[in-house]
Amino acid sequence: xxxxxxxxxxxxxxxxxxxxxxxxxxxxxxxxxxxxxxxxxxxxxxxxxxxxxxxxxxxxxxxxxxxxxxxxxxxxxxxxxxxxxxxxxxxxxxxxxxxxxxxxxxxxxxxxxxxxxxxxxxxxxxxxxxxxxxxxxxxxxxxxxxxxxxxxxxxxxxxxxxxxxxxxxxxxxxxxxxxxxxxxxxxxxxxxxxxxxxxxxxxxxxxxxxxxxxxxxxxxxxxxxxxxxxxxxxxxxxxxxxxxxxxxxxxxxxxxxxxxxxxxxxxxxxxxxxxxxxxxxxxxxxxxxxxxxxxxxxxxxxxxxxxxxxxxxxxxxxxxxxx
Amino acid sequence: xxxxxxxxxxxxxxxxxxxxxxxxxxxxxxxxxxxxxxxxxxxxxxxxxxxxxxxxxxxxxxxxxxxxxxxxxxxxxxxxxxxxxxxxxxxxxxxxxxxxxxxxxxxxxxxxxxxxxxxxxxxxxxxxxxxxxxxxxxxxxxxxxxxxxxxxxxxxxxxxxxxxxxxxxxxxxxxxxxxxxxxxxxxxxxxxxxxxxxxxxxxxxxx
Numbered sequence: 358x359x360x361x362x363x364x365x366x367x368x369x370x371x372x373x374x375x376x377x378x379x380x381x382x383x384x385x386x387x388x389x390x391x392x393x394x395x396x397x398x399x400x401x402x403x404x405x406x407x408x409x410x411x412x413x414x415x416x417x418x419x420x421x422x423x424x425x426x427x428x429x430x431x432x433x434x435x436x437x438x439x440x441x442x443x444x445x446x447x448x449x450x451x452x453x454x455x456x457x458x459x460x461x462x463x464x465x466x467x468x469x470x471x472x473x474x475x476x477x478x479x480x481x482x483x484x485x486x487x488x489x490x491x492x493x494x495x496x497x498x499x500x501x502x503x504x505x506x507x508x509x510x511x512x513x514x515x516x517x518x519x520x521x522x523x524x525x526x527x528x529x530x531x532x533x534x535x536x537x538x539x540x541x542x543x544x545x546x547x548x549x550x551x552x553x554x555x556x557x558x559x560x561x562x563x564x565x566x567x568x569x570x571x572x573x574x575x576x577x578x579x580x581x582x583x584x585x586x587x588x589x590x591x592x593x594x595x596x597x598x599x600x601x602x603x604x605x606x607x608x609x610x611x612x613x614x615x616x617x618x619x620x621x622x623x624x625x626x627x628x629x630x631x632x633x634x635x636x637x638x639x640x641x642x643x644x645x646x647x648x649x650x651x652x653x654x655x656x657x658x659x660x661x662x663x664x665x666x667x668x669x670x671x672x673x674x675x676x677x678x679x680x
Numbered sequence: 681x682x683x684x685x686x687x688x689x690x691x692x693x694x695x696x697x698x699x700x701x702x703x704x705x706x707x708x709x710x711x712x713x714x715x716x717x718x719x720x721x722x723x724x725x726x727x728x729x730x731x732x733x734x735x736x737x738x739x740x741x742x743x744x745x746x747x748x749x750x751x752x753x754x755x756x757x758x759x760x761x762x763x764x765x766x767x768x769x770x771x772x773x774x775x776x777x778x779x780x781x782x783x784x785x786x787x788x789x790x791x792x793x794x795x796x797x798x799x800x801x802x803x804x805x806x807x808x809x810x811x812x813x814x815x816x817x818x819x820x821x822x823x824x825x826x827x828x829x830x831x832x833x834x835x836x837x838x839x840x841x842x843x844x845x846x847x848x849x850x851x852x853x854x855x856x857x858x859x860x861x862x863x864x865x866x867x868x869x870x871x872x873x874x875x876x877x878x879x880x881x882x883x884x885x886x887x
Contacts (some may be wrong), residue, residue: 455702457700
């Protein structure tokens with residue numbers, strides 16, 4: 358009996374996903390189609406990217422509320438550099454950016470903002486909630502400043518391929534997300550750095566006493582979360598062929614939801630990247646199904662909220678002794 | 681790996697990345713090129729009104745009203761033009777009419793071909809976007825930013841107001857005959873066919 362229970366607990370996300378798919382297939386004839394499958398895959402790709410970063414952060418017992426704003430700022434940086442470049446009137450010089458250059462700049466900006474988050478949290482002991490909340494508004498303000506409050510549209514065609522193109526019959530965002538997921542799995546399961554992340558989340562004092570450089574690991578974790586937000590921003594900007602100043606609003610909530618539904622403990626130290634992918638899939642399938650069933654957007658939010666609550670309650674019931 | 685090799689590889693990667701990431705140009709030359717490429721909505725709208733309106737294909741107003749009242753949706757889909765996923769369809773229509781009444785915001789006309797058919801010629805609120813969409817003179821996908829696209833509508837609005845509506849309002853009287861050509865908007869979900877307003881492109885009074 359215990360074996361059955363532990364198996365059910367282990368695969369609860371997959372079981373929930375399967376049940377959801379079966380119910381939606383019965384209720385809507387448009388759900389179980391290849392086209393809708395690709396739609397869901399494309400839609401969740403951005404959430405998966407930022408949720409992978411969020412998983413690493415939450416595994417260290419942290420939280421990152423700024424992923425949506427960092428996504429918007431990085432996307433705006435890429436679009437702005439690609440379209441307008443940089444002007445230096447004092448030396449009569451124009452620096453133009455190739456697609457590769459603009460993407461690189463976006464990733465550097467995302468990583469830089471993440472490093473800043475990590476630095477605030479480790480150096481000044483600002484609680485992650487507060488430090489990343491501050492970054493949420495800073496990055497959003499910076500996005501508004503950079504874009505002037507207007508969308509930056511009409512970007513390079515080769516850049517649009519990232520968000521809208523297909524390679525070997527699979528959409529490009531799905532390829533990018535798959536690479537991110539594989540790298541993150543290797544990072545968490547097969548490297549010393551990954552073991553340090555779990556150790557810090559499990560028991561920070563013990564990790565410190567065992568010689569792990571806590572601050573360095575945390576800064577890297579927030580930097581990775583920033584870089585992955587930038588990846589999400591690049592995909593979104595490319596897909597829309599424009600950088601919207603209000604892009605990524607409330608993405609942090611979807612991201613935290615995916616992580617929690619995927620079974621990662623908000624207390625840190627327990628969880629997995631694949632769990633998060635399943636969590637993002639559940640949210641994506643739920644979103645798609647509710648739209649196909651013509652459920653009002655207001656009800657959709659309420660339903661999503663309850664799904665998150667149920668996931669957390671089940672997690673608490675399965676791990677009653679955890680703080 | 682010893683340090684010199686490590687740093688050399690890092691330096692080479694950075695140089696390679698930078699070389700492929702950016703290109704440097706003379707700022708004045710870039711600005712000159714940009715100025716040349718700037719879209720001028722006023723010139724575009726002027727050119728349209730001066731050179732293209734006369735030959736612009738239009739549906740006869742009487743047959744338009746007959747067709748649209750039979751089946752709004754299919755008629756709109758086959759003859760009209762819409763922007764994106766909107767329910768508003770735009771048409772260019774023309775015809776001969778008699779002025780029945782001069783109102784504050786419109787001039788009510790009766791079609792000469794069919795006295796039961798009436799239309800309103802807009803003389804106060806001019807919506808350039810109806811002309812832009814009806815005439816299919818611009819495709820939003822061709823514009824690098826939506827502002828350029830919207831500016832066409834703004835400029836059309838100004839030109840129509842100043843050069844077409846203003847002289848018309850000064851000289852129009854009840855019972856005047858006129859030839860008109862203009863744009864009409866029809867919402868397929870709420871058609872309101874009794875209250876159609878024509879945004880004028882040509883108003884030719886025959887006293």
